[in-house]
Amino acid sequence: MLSRRVRAWFTQERIELALVATGVLLGLLNAVAVVINPYHDSIAIRLSSVPVAVVVGWSFLFVGLVAARRRRGNPIGVLMSVFGVTWFASSIGWINTPLAWALGDVVRLFYLAVLGHIFVVYPRGRPQSRLEIALIGAGYGVVVIGSIAGSITNDWQKNCLKCAPNPLYVPGTSWLNDAVVDVVNAAAVVVAILVVATVIKHWLQSSPPARRALAPALWAILPIFLVVVTYTLVNVSLIPRSWQYVLGPIEEIIFALLPIGLLIGVLRTRLGRNAVSDLVIELGRPPTGGTLRDSLARALGDPSLQLALALPGGGYVDSSGRSLALPSAGSARAVTAIESDSKPLAALIHDPAVDDEDPGLVSAVGSAARLALENERLQAEVRASLEEVRASRARILEAADAERRRLERDIHDGAQQRLVALGLAIRLARDQAATHGDAGLVTDLEGAATQLQQAMGELRELARGIHPAVLSRAGIGPALRVLAELSPIPVEITEIPAARYPDAVEAAVYFVVSEALTNAAKHSGAQRIDVSVRRDNDCLCVDVRDDGAGGAKPSGGSGLIGMTDRVAVLGGRLEVSSPHRAGTLVHAEIPCG
Amino acid sequence: MRVTVADDSALFRTGLVRLLKEAGITVAGEARDGVELLNLISADQPDVVIVDIRMPPTRTDEGLTAAREIHRRWPGVGVLVLSTYVDTDFAMELVTRAERSVGYLLKDRVQDTEELLDALRRLQRGGSVVDPEVVARLMGRRRAQSPLEELTDREREILALMAQGRSNQAISEGLHLSERTVESHVGSIFSKLGLEPTADDHRRVMAVLLHLGRP
Numbered sequence: 001m002l003s004r005r006v007r008a009w010f011t012q013e014r015i016e017l018a019l020v021a022t023g024v025l026l027g028l029l030n031a032v033a034v035v036i037n038p039y040h041d042s043i044a045i046r047l048s049s050v051p052v053a054v055v056v057g058w059s060f061l062f063v064g065l066v067a068a069r070r071r072r073g074n075p076i077g078v079l080m081s082v083f084g085v086t087w088f089a090s091s092i093g094w095i096n097t098p099l100a101w102a103l104g105d106v107v108r109l110f111y112l113a114v115l116g117h118i119f120v121v122y123p124r125g126r127p128q129s130r131l132e133i134a135l136i137g138a139g140y141g142v143v144v145i146g147s148i149a150g151s152i153t154n155d156w157q158k159n160c161l162k163c164a165p166n167p168l169y170v171p172g173t174s175w176l177n178d179a180v181v182d183v184v185n186a187a188a189v190v191v192a193i194l195v196v197a198t199v200i201k202h203w204l205q206s207s208p209p210a211r212r213a214l215a216p217a218l219w220a221i222l223p224i225f226l227v228v229v230t231y232t233l234v235n236v237s238l239i240p241r242s243w244q245y246v247l248g249p250i251e252e253i254i255f256a257l258l259p260i261g262l263l264i265g266v267l268r269t270r271l272g273r274n275a276v277s278d279l280v281i282e283l284g285r286p287p288t289g290g291t292l293r294d295s296l297a298r299a300l301g302d303p304s305l306q307l308a309l310a311l312p313g314g315g316y317v318d319s320s321g322r323s324l325a326l327p328s329a330g331s332a333r334a335v336t337a338i339e340s341d342s343k344p345l346a347a348l349i350h351d352p353a354v355d356d357e358d359p360g361l362v363s364a365v366g367s368a369a370r371l372a373l374e375n376e377r378l379q380a381e382v383r384a385s386l387e388e389v390r391a392s393r394a395r396i397l398e399a400a401d402a403e404r405r406r407l408e409r410d411i412h413d414g415a416q417q418r419l420v421a422l423g424l425a426i427r428l429a430r431d432q433a434a435t436h437g438d439a440g441l442v443t444d445l446e447g448a449a450t451q452l453q454q455a456m457g458e459l460r461e462l463a464r465g466i467h468p469a470v471l472s473r474a475g476i477g478p479a480l481r482v483l484a485e486l487s488p489i490p491v492e493i494t495e496i497p498a499a500r501y502p503d504a505v506e507a508a509v510y511f512v513v514s515e516a517l518t519n520a521a522k523h524s525g526a527q528r529i530d531v532s533v534r535r536d537n538d539c540l541c542v543d544v545r546d547d548g549a550g551g552a553k554p555s556g557g558s559g560l561i562g563m564t565d566r567v568a569v570l571g572g573r574l575e576v577s578s579p580h581r582a583g584t585l586v587h588a589e590i591p592c593g
Numbered sequence: 594m595r596v597t598v599a600d601d602s603a604l605f606r607t608g609l610v611r612l613l614k615e616a617g618i619t620v621a622g623e624a625r626d627g628v629e630l631l632n633l634i635s636a637d638q639p640d641v642v643i644v645d646i647r648m649p650p651t652r653t654d655e656g657l658t659a660a661r662e663i664h665r666r667w668p669g670v671g672v673l674v675l676s677t678y679v680d681t682d683f684a685m686e687l688v689t690r691a692e693r694s695v696g697y698l699l700k701d702r703v704q705d706t707e708e709l710l711d712a713l714r715r716l717q718r719g720g721s722v723v724d725p726e727v728v729a730r731l732m733g734r735r736r737a738q739s740p741l742e743e744l745t746d747r748e749r750e751i752l753a754l755m756a757q758g759r760s761n762q763a764i765s766e767g768l769h770l771s772e773r774t775v776e777s778h779v780g781s782i783f784s785k786l787g788l789e790p791t792a793d794d795h796r797r798v799m800a801v802l803l804h805l806g807r808p
C-alpha cells in the first residue's frame with residue numbers, strides 16, 4: 001500500500017524536476033568549485049575549464065529532458081539527464097569537507113556506467129535481452145564497486161601533503177590499492193569492449209530507418225571508447241601520462257558534442273515532419289514517374305514500405321489491383337491504417353522501427369497523402385475491376401470450352417450412336433425388302449442409307465469443329481496433325497512439343513492454328529503452310545506461315561478476332577503480319593505456366 | 594465364325610447382333626463395357642471380338658485397353674475396334690503396337706455388311722484391318738521430299754489398299770489386275786519406300802502404316 005503510494009509519487013514530472021534541480025545545483029557548484037579550486041594555480045586555467053565542464057553536464061541534462069518529453073515511455077531521455085547529473089557528481093568533492101571530498105571521489109566515474117547504459121539501450125531505451133541487462137548491471141557493478149574499493153584503499157595523503165585525510169580510508173590497506181585499480185581497469189575495458197560490440201551488433205541487425213536513429217550512438221561511441229581505453233592504459237602505465245593532457249580536452253570536446261549528436265537522433269523525428277511537408281509539396285506537383293508508394297517510402301525513409309489500398313467491399317489490393325493480405329498481429333511488419341470519413345482508405349505496411357523512431361510519423365504521412373491515396377485507391381479499384389473482368393472472361397471461356405467438350409461427347413456418344421443404329425435398322429429393312437423382292441423399296445432404303453451416311457459424316461465434322469476429341473485425348477501434336485491431314489493446302493509441321501498443357505492453352509493453340517489454316521485455304525492461294533509450336537520459357541510460341549498472296553487483315557471479319565480474344569484471355573498476344581504478295585504469318589504467344 | 598460384341602449402346606448392339614445373325618455369324622456374347630467383355634471371352638470362345646473404343650466408365654479408350662488385354666490373354670482372338678470418329682494417331686497406336694491381327698474401323702462401316710464380313714474374315718485369318726479414311730488421312734500428310742512422290746498413281750492406289758490390310762489376292766480382285774501384277778507393284782513400292790518385304794499380313798500393315806505415319 002505504502003509502496004504503491006510512494007511509487008505513485010514518483011511521477012515522471014517529479015523525477016524530471018528533481019533531476020533538473022540537482023543537475024543545476026551541481027552544475028553551479030561545479031562552476032564555483034572549479035573557480036575557487038585551491039589545488040590549481042592559475043585563475044585563468046580555472047576560468048577556462050568552467051564552460052566545457054558545465055556545458056557538457058547541462059546539455060545532457062536538458063537534451064535528456066527534451067527527449068523524455070518527446071518520447072514518453074522511453075527512458076533514454078531520463079537516462080541522459082541522469083548522465084548530466086552524474087557528470088557533475090564529482091563536484092560534491094568541491095565542498096570543502098573531507099567527507100564530501102571522499103564522496104566526490106567515489107562517485108567520480110559513475111557517469112561512465114550511465115553512458116554505457118545509454119549506448120546499450122539506445123535508441124529504444126530498453127535492453128533487448130538478458131545479456132544486455134547483465135552487461136548494464138556489470139557496468140554499474142564495476143564502476144560502483146571499483147570506485148568504493150579504490151577509495152577505501154587510497155591513502156591519498158601519501159601523494160598530497162596539502163590534502164585532508166581520506167575519511168573512507170581503511171588504514172593499512174594502501175598496499176592493495178594498485179592491484180584494485182588494475183583489476184577495476186581491466187574489468188572496465190572488458191565492459192567497454194562488450195558495449196561497443198553491442199552497439200555494432202545493433203547496427204548490423206537494423207533496418208535503414210533504425211540505423212538512422214542509431215547513427216549518433218555509433219559515431220559517438222568509437223572515439224569515447226578510444227579515450228576510455230587510452231585513459232586505462234595511462235593508468236596502468238602502458239602509455240605515458242603526458243597523453244592525458246591531450247586526451248582530456250578531446251574527451252571534453254566529444255562529451256560536449258555527444259548530446260548534440262543524440263539530440264540530432266531525437267530531432268530526426270523533426271526532420272521526419274519536414275519529410276511530411278516535402279511529401280505534400282511533391283504530391284502537389286505533376287507526377288514525375290515514380291509511384292505514390294515510392295514517394296511515401298521516401299518520406300518515411302523505409303524502402304520496404306508496402307501500400308495496401310482498401311476496396312469498398314472490404315479487403316485490400318496493391319496499386320496494380322492484385323489482392324493483398326495485411327500482415328497479422330505479431331508479425332515482423334507494422335501496419336498503420338489510414339481512414340477517410342471513418343472508412344478505411346489504405347494501410348501502410350512498414351518497418352516497426354519507423355514507429356520507434358517517430359511515433360505518429362506514419363499517420364502524419366498517410367494523412368498528408370490522403371488525397372493522393374484516395375486517387376490511387378480509385379485507380380486500384382478500376383484495376384481490380386479489370387482484373388475481375390479478365391478473370392471472369394477466363395472463366396467464361398473455360399465454361400464455354402467445357403461445354404464444347406460436353407457437346408462433342410454428347411454428339412459422339414448420343415446422336416451418332418443412334419444414327420449408326422438407325423443405319424443398321426435401314427440396312428436390315430433393305431435386306432428384308434430384298435428377300436420379299438420389293439425392288440422399289442430396296443432402292444428407297446438404299447437412298448435413305450446414303451443420305452444417312454452423309455448426315456453422319458457432316459455430324460462428325462460438326463463435332464470436330466466444336467471440339468476435337470483428339471485434343472482432349474492426346475494433346476496438341478496429334479490434334480494439329482489432324483488439322484494438317486484435312487488441310488487442302490499441304491501443311492508441314494516443323495516443330496511441336498510432346499508435353500501436355502492446361503486445357504485452355506491446348507485449345508488456344510489448336511483454334512489459332514485451325515483458324516489460320518482455314519483463312520489460308522480461303523484467301524491466300526498459298527502452295528504450302530509451315531506450322532510450328534515451340535516452348536519458349538513460360539510461353540508457347542505458335543507460328544503459322546504461308547507463302548500466299550498476303551494482305552490478310554485480322555480485323556476483316558476473320559475468325560482471327562475471336563482468336564486474338566481467346567489468346568488475350570490467357571494473357572498472351574496474337575499478331576498477324578501479312579505484307580502484300582509476301583505471305584502471311586500468324587504469330588501467337590500463349591503463356592503456359 | 595463366333596463373334597462377341599461389346600458396346601454400351603443397347604440400340605447399336607441389338608442392330609449389329611441382328612445383322613451378324615442374318616449374315617450367318619454366331620454371336621457368342623454381348624457386353625456393355627470392357628470388364629464385362631473380358632469376363633465373357635473364356636466362356637464364349639469367340640474368333641473375333643467387336644469392341645467400341647469409347648465405353649464406360651471414362652468413355653475415352655476402354656476399347657484400346659480391352660484389345661491389348663485380349664491380345665495378351667487370348668492370342669488367337671482377333672479384335673475389331675470401332676470408333677465414331679477418325680483418330681489417326683489412335684489407329685496408328687492400336688495397329689503398330691499390336692503384336693498380331695487387329696482392326697480399326699469407323700462405326701458407320703458396319704452398315705456395309707460385305708465390308709464388315711470381309712473385315713471379320715481377315716481378322717479371323719490373322720490379318721489386320723485399317724479404315725480407308727485413316728489411310729487416306731495418313732497419305733494426305735504431306736512432307737517435303739516424301740518418297741510417296743516417287744510412286745505412280747497405281748502404286749499409290751495399291752499402297753492404300755495394303756495399308757487397309759488387304760491381301761494381294763484381295764487387291765488384285767478389287768482392281769481387276771492379275772495377282773502377279775499386284776505382286777510386282779508391291780515389290781516396287783517396297784523398294785521405293787525402302788521397306789523390308791514381309792509375308793506376314795499384320796507385319797506388312799504395320800510397316801506401311803509406320804512409314805506413312807512417320808513424323
